[in-house]
Every structure is written in structure tokens, then in C-alpha cells.
Amino acid sequence: xxxxxxxxxxxxxxxxxxxxxxxxxxxxxxxxxxxxxxxxxxxxxxxxxxxxxxxxxxxxxxxxxxxxxxxxxxxxxxxxxxxxxxxxxxxxxxxxxxxxxxxxxxxxxxxxxxxxxxxxxxxxxxxxxxxxxxxxxxxxxxxxxxxxxxxxx
Numbered sequence: 103x104x105x106x107x108x109x110x111x112x113x114x115x116x117x118x119x120x121x122x123x124x125x126x127x128x129x130x131x132x133x134x135x136x137x138x139x140x141x142x143x144x145x146x147x148x149x150x151x152x153x154x155x156x157x158x159x160x161x162x163x164x165x166x167x168x169x170x171x172x173x174x175x176x177x178x179x180x181x182x183x184x185x186x187x188x189x190x191x192x193x194x195x196x197x198x199x200x201x202x203x204x205x206x207x208x209x210x211x212x213x214x215x216x217x218x219x220x221x222x223x224x225x226x227x228x229x230x231x232x233x234x235x236x237x238x239x240x241x242x243x244x245x246x247x248x249x250x251x252x253x254x255x
Contacts, residue, residue, distance in 0.1 A: 154244075185228050187249040193217030195236045195248070204232045205254070212249055215242075226251055 137146045137157060147158040155166040197214040200206055206226040213236070214223050226232070230251040236242060 185230065185251040185253070186247045187212060187224050187227060187251070189215065189242050189244055189246045189248055190222065190224075191215075191217040192242065192244045194241050195238050196221060198234065198238055199223070200226075200232050200234075202232065202234050206230065206232050206251060215248075224248065228253065230254055 135146050135148065137144050137148070137159070144159055149156045157164045157166060193215045194217075195213055196216045198212075199214065200210065200212045206212065207229050208226055210226045211223045212226055212232065213234075214221055216222075228251050230253045233250045233252060234248070235246075235250070236248050242248065
């Protein structure tokens with residue numbers, strides 16, 4: 103599996119390669135699965151659930167979030183991968199505050215989401231032009247790109 107992962111606020115290229123398996127699916131040897139992030143390789147044990155990976159590395163469990171490759175490349179082409187407004191939890195878009203193509207400033211409210219009856223206002227991570235990837239009433243998964251901010255020239 104190749105793509106990108108969000109680790110905190112950093113997005114890094116990822117390659118996850120499976121080691122040799124026995125006929126019952128168990129690893130043929132310990133440390134046979136490998137995780138390559140940003141050009142470094144580590145033997146790992148991991149569990150995957152949707153866009154989440156829990157990786158046991160260096161005696162600690164780390165949660166990594168899969169970043170949709172299309173959203174990643176659209177944001178990168180627009181001027182930066184850190185300009186994606188990603189869903190902090192699964193939910194539904196309650197209300198759009200800003201409009202498609204609008205000039206926004208860092209910290210400006212963009213949209214309101216609801217998850218488990220809790221409303222959250224998502225704000226612009228940077229100054230630029232807003233591109234929305236969702237509509238009011240639309241559901242989404244955790245980590246889904248909801249909007250992208252394109253820096254102005």
C-alpha cells in the first residue's frame with residue numbers, strides 16, 4: 103500500500119509492505135512487515151481500521167491517518183498540503199458559513215459539522231481562496247477533506 107499519512111499536522115509519503123506469510127496468514131518471521139515514511143524504514147506490527155493505522159513502533163503505539171491521495175495532490179497543486187480542512191471526527195455538515203471561491207483569512211469560520219450531537223465550527227488554516235468538497239447535509243468520515251484553501255498569488 104502506498105500513499106500519504108497524516109501524523110499530527112505533518113503529511114508524509116507512506117509505503118506499507120507485508121512480509122512473507124504462512125498458509126494460515128501469520129507472519130513467517132517477526133518484524134517482517136515494514137513501514138516506510140519519508141524515506142525511512144522500520145519493522146512494525148500494525149492494525150488497520152478504515153483510514154486509521156495503529157502502529158507498534160519503538161515500544162509505543164502510534165495512530166496514523168490515511169490521507170486521500172486525490173485530495174493530497176489537489177492541495178499540493180493548490181499551494182500546500184497543510185491547507186486541507188480535514189474532518190476531526192465522522193459526522194454531517196450542518197451549515198456552510200463561507201462560500202465556494204470566497205477569499206478567507208486564517209481563523210475565519212468556514213463550516214459547522216455535527217458529530218454525536220456536538221456541533222463544531224471548522225476554521226480556515228490559512229489565508230486564500232476556499233474550495234469546498236462537501237455540501238450541507240452531507241456525511242463524511244474522520245479525516246475526510248472537507249475544504250481546501252488555495253493561497254492567492
